[in-house]
Amino acid sequence: MFTCRNQSCGARWEQSDVVIKNEGQGLLFRCPLCGARNYVERFDSDDGEVLYEQLPGRPDQGPMAE
Numbered sequence: 001m002f003t004c005r006n007q008s009c010g011a012r013w014e015q016s017d018v019v020i021k022n023e024g025q026g027l028l029f030r031c032p033l034c035g036a037r038n039y040v041e042r043f044d045s046d047d048g049e050v051l052y053e054q055l056p057g058r059p060d061q062g063p064m065a066e
């Protein structure tokens with residue numbers, strides 16, 4: 001479950017509700033309601049499932065190495 005970090009929006013989304021993509025500054029999804037960028041981090045679980053965890057803000061470590 002993700003929560004839009006735009007405080008005046010605050011909409012909550014399931015992972016299946018949003019499109020996660022990399023616009024060059026790391027993985028993010030745009031809130032379907034207000035369009036705010038919400039950054040996420042990808043995890044690969046032991047059983048091969050891909051999970052995303054929302055970051056509290058924008059990643060500051062520069063471009064992510066793939």
Ligand SMILES: [Zn+2]
Nearest residue numbers: 004009031034
């Ligand atoms: Zn929003």
